[in-house]
Amino acid sequence: MKTDIILAGVGGQGILSIASIIGDAAINENLFLKQAETHGMSQRGGAVQSHLRISDCEIAADLIPLGKADLILSVEPMEALRYLPFLSPEGYVVTNTTPFINIPNYPDVEAVLAEIEKQPRFVAIDADKIAAEIGNKRASNVVMLGAATPFLNIEPEKIEAGIAHIFSRKGEAVVEMNRKAFKAGLDFAMANK
């Protein structure tokens, strides 16, 4: 088993927190893991990516080769498109549809979404809206994690346990809310993949 994931977003959107939940679950499953992050200058509102590789045998490179990613998980729609050269012909794009507009020349949002719909395999989900309905806009990344879970080759229960573990310090109410967000994302992906 091997899952190569490109996580994408904008500096400050918290893609590394998604990576750490998946990483936690993978390590608990005794899987091998490598995860390359973006630190430094580009974190200031720039495009950021993380290469997350999970496998049951040892992993060589920290970076995913072009055309080999099984999944692009993006918390922003235009950022999902930026990494298409990495996606394998059988790979999935799972993206949030809410744009993060911090540049003056952001393209037409409808056109961005149309490009995503051109992909052979994708899940496009309005994670911000779903998170708001659940009661906390900040849970949109956990919605996205839920939406990506069918493609991770890790059982959903294990990811959910990772969420409970990471948020346990913040109290039962926060854990419960994130569980709901995770479930909502997962259900959406199962119905729309």
Added chain:
Amino acid sequence: MQKNLFLGVEAIGQGAIDGGISGVYAYPGTPSTEITEFIQANELALQKGIRSKWSANEKTAYEAALGMSYAGKRSMVCMKHVGLNVAADAFINSAITGINGGLIVTVADDPSMHSSQNEQDSRFYGKFAMIPILEPSNQQEAYDMVREGFELSEKLEVPVMVRITTRLAHSRAGVIRSEVLPEKEVVLPADPSQFVLLPAIARRRYKGLLEKQELFEKTAKKSKYNEYIKGEDKSFGIIACGIAYNYLKENYPKDDCLYTVLKLSQYPVPQKYLDKMAKHCEEVLVLEEGYPVVEEHIKAAFKKDIQVSGRLSGALPRDGELNADLVAKALGKETQLGADVPELVVNRPPALCQGCGHQDMYKALNQALDKYTKGRVFSDIGCYTLGALPPYKSIYSCVDMGASVTMAKGAADAGLIPSVAVIGDSTFTHSGITGLLDAVNDEANIVVVISDNESVSMTGGQESSALGKIESICTGVGVDPNHIRVLTPLKKYHDMMVQTFEEEIAYDGVSVIVFRRECIQAAAKRLRKEKKMKDNPNK
């Protein structure tokens, strides 16, 4: 065995703690910052009282680490690649003094310049100083090399360089720890003249360093981090340095590489391995991250005509970071490519945070300079360098730490009046003070803006050495107190800021305008912490 999920930099921090250091010295710089941050926050390090506060710059850090080594204890100094330029004087000479307690200098290079001004290769510096270099291929090796590196340094009696690159620094993998080694006691060098580099002593010690080169090479030959893997096809050889070894392995997932491979992670390059390779191979490909250091070396070191390829020959690009795809191409393997990036995707460059004080400072500066021709603002290295980009487009230089003050002075000397420097608080104490002293002594006509957000922000909000000291430093250096102005960069003070600029531009002499407002990232972090304290006062 329990695995710890460590970034490469964290593995190095843990390796140093477990290797028995008594102190780490550093100035923040991507991609090296988190080594020191890890040690600062580590419970075992806190319990042992390992010294870990930030230094004013890489040179002071290096010298303090050398001082700890003089006193017999193990120490590590960390920096990004360009930081070694700042510390170079101490670094090169420390190879000649040698060490007492084990000393590791960890340098993180940034090929592809993700967060840097150049992509210089620190292995050149290691070679220049003639000391051993360790270059881990993965996080586990990073941990092991640092933990064992102090003993290596003590055995060889010189500082040892650990060279990593951005990719290893900021990538996570499972790392297994080994037992924690004890700290050393204070014991002074047996030879009291060891560290006194008077010419007569320096000549003797330099000869000693030259004589030791053979030992360094022998040690590298025996190193478990270097491995000579005989292939079925002996005509083609590959030398894979540091992390490049992983990109090679990525291309042979079934371990089915038929060629002879030299995995190289400890330098100097062992000549015996090269001789072995030269016996069979007609062609040798060098995979190395950074400059063609090994490629150049082996061209001269092979005693017969062997075709050498790598970054110089064009088999690999001369610049930028390596990856498995580039290595595949150099091996003549086919690579896969996903879909193209749709045309509508635009760049999203980094930008100043919304609400950042630098923004208000630049708006006022732009207005004050509107009546002059452009090209009068020299800047420096920090978040405020983003003032070069739209919508501000305020600055015309970013060269090295502290260069804003001195370049503005030089331009003013040439007759460019007004001439303005924009520098941050931490960059000012790193390397701006001496330049300001030059300006005062020369009665230069410049305006120095110190955009003080009370932290080292670009690297993640470390404590600034300048905190609470800027005005007294400027006064102490000799700036007229009437021309040290302090303002709060906020929209509501815009007119006052513009007016202050105009007044100080009109003054024929050195002016310092301090714009002081807490970094908004630091402020947000502080507020979260305060709220947590309020919610859970017992924690």
